[in-house]
Amino acid sequence: MTATRIPAAASRSGMAAPAATARPPRIALVAGEASGDGLGAGLIEQLRQRYPDAEFAGIGGDAMRIAGCDTWFDASELALMGLAEILRHLPRLLKLRKAFRQRALEWQPDVFIGIDAPDFNLGVEKWLKQRGIRTVHYVSPSVWAWREKRAEKIGASADLVLCLFPMEPPIYARHGIDARFVGHPMADAIALESDREQARKALGIAADVPVLAVLPGSRLGEVSRLGPPFFAAARQLCETMEGLQLLVPAANAKCKAMIVEQLHAAALPSARVHLLEGRAREAMVAADVVLLASGTATLETMLVKRPMVVGYRVSELTYRIVSALGLLKVDRYALPNVLAGKDLAPELMQHDCTPEKLASAISQWFEHPDCVSGLQDDYLRLHHELRQDASARAAEAVAGLLQSSTAGRP
Incomplete structure (x- = not known):
């Protein structure tokens, strides 16, 4: 009955009243x-x-x-x-x-x-x-x-x-x-060595075929601008490279729907195309070469140690504003190139992002495996630096x- 009066009585007797509990951070x-x-x-x-x-x-x-x-x-x-x-x-x-x-x-x-x-x-x-x-x-x-x-x-x-x-x-x-x-948390999460054979097995891709991963972006705006030149470049490569397989991850349902339309417009042979729901990292690991949009995905491709070709286009309005105001102050855009201070990946931006130039740059990686081997030391050094x-x-x-x-x- 008198429990509620104990603090006051304790105070009158000289005893300290209980301190208020501090709220959590x-x-x-x-x-x-x-x-x-x-x-x-x-x-x-x-x-x-x-x-x-x-x-x-x-x-x-x-x-x-x-x-x-x-x-x-x-x-x-x-x-x-x-x-x-x-x-x-x-x-x-x-x-x-x-x-x-x-x-x-x-x-x-x-x-x-x-x-x-x-x-x-x-x-x-x-x-x-x-x-x-x-x-x-x-x-x-x-x-x-x-x-x-x-x-x-x-x-x-x-x-x-x-x-x-x-x-x-x-x-x-x-x-x-x-x-x-x-x-970078991604450098902590990704193993220093990536298992291409296991990734291909998980995706149902043969171990002995050439594979190109095509990632035109994770937003509809990116996919709308990059999908057409990326898939046109892939079409050119399919015509010259026997058995080339294409891995195409879609970031979400809306991106997938747009990509399906773009693949149809590019007239890519359906037997060569593997359209994936997500699974972008698996596609990167399984690939011999990756064609992708400039952004964080370039860092991910570097961390899984795959050669890449980087393309990008922004809306013409954004490009004109940036160009007119001289806002961009670098010669390199892709994160691996910026981190290394040298060109580890070809960059084809805005008006250079054409099917012909993309296909030519991708072909160089397939035709020169010695250049791919030369990347690995730089990739591993950068991985350790970010981990x-x-x-x-x-x-x-x-x-x-x-x-x-x-x-x-x-």
Whole structure:
């Protein structure tokens, strides 16, 4: 009957009242597409090892939800690419950003982590930082390729930048910004040696036939622009290479439907084509050569140690804007070439991305196996350089920021 009065009586007698229980750490995250969702999931798992009772909420996909994140919005709502596409969806994105940042402010996280998606996340980070919330940007935008002064803008938004590549922190250091190289989770996940024979067996491909993997992208915009020249190049190769087999992974159902139409238009012999639902990495490992869109897939192909030809086209509007403003500052685009500081893979961009040039570059790899062998030392060196247990290192960096954020908090 008198249990509820014990604290007051204890206080009057000089005994200390029980301290209020501190609330668990709160960490808000935003990931904008599948790769960011995977990074977020790995980071959540590592942070939970350090903070078992931590609460995670924000924008993410299936991987982050499985890891324990309460997703207020789905990551697919941010999966846009190219200036033209972003402009078309700008009103919706602005409405989403306003709703998210207000909810995040009300939730009062100890740290906010924006994972990639800089067009969305940097604005959210800056807004929350101005209101006293510590912020992290995970995955540096390509400051080595575009205007370096963007590093200052990123520093105004983020207290800490987590970088996947070793050439990035020195750029931020020139602008007095705390940036850490944590390595790339993909380099941790992929074995140093990939088993081509096993991959072919899993896909039902003979061990002794030439195989080309064709990956025109994971977004409809990419597939619409790259599918026609990629499959036209494959058609040319089928006419000159006896027994050539084509592995074509489709990222999702919509991409698959578009690819089916493109394969039909290219008049590729159906017996040569193996259209896959996902399984892109298996296709890369099984292949002798990979033809693919510029992007993260080039890093994946490097890590499975396969020669590649890289093509890319953006919308003509985006290309004209970038060209007119002189925004691009590099001669190399594909990540393996950038990391190596030399040309490991042919790059055929925009108006050079033609069936004839693509087919010619692919033929060189098939015709010169000695050049393929020469790649392996560079590939292995880069794999080791990126293999740093990235999720654990990222969590360690966030934990340091989190400790300073929660110091003195009830």
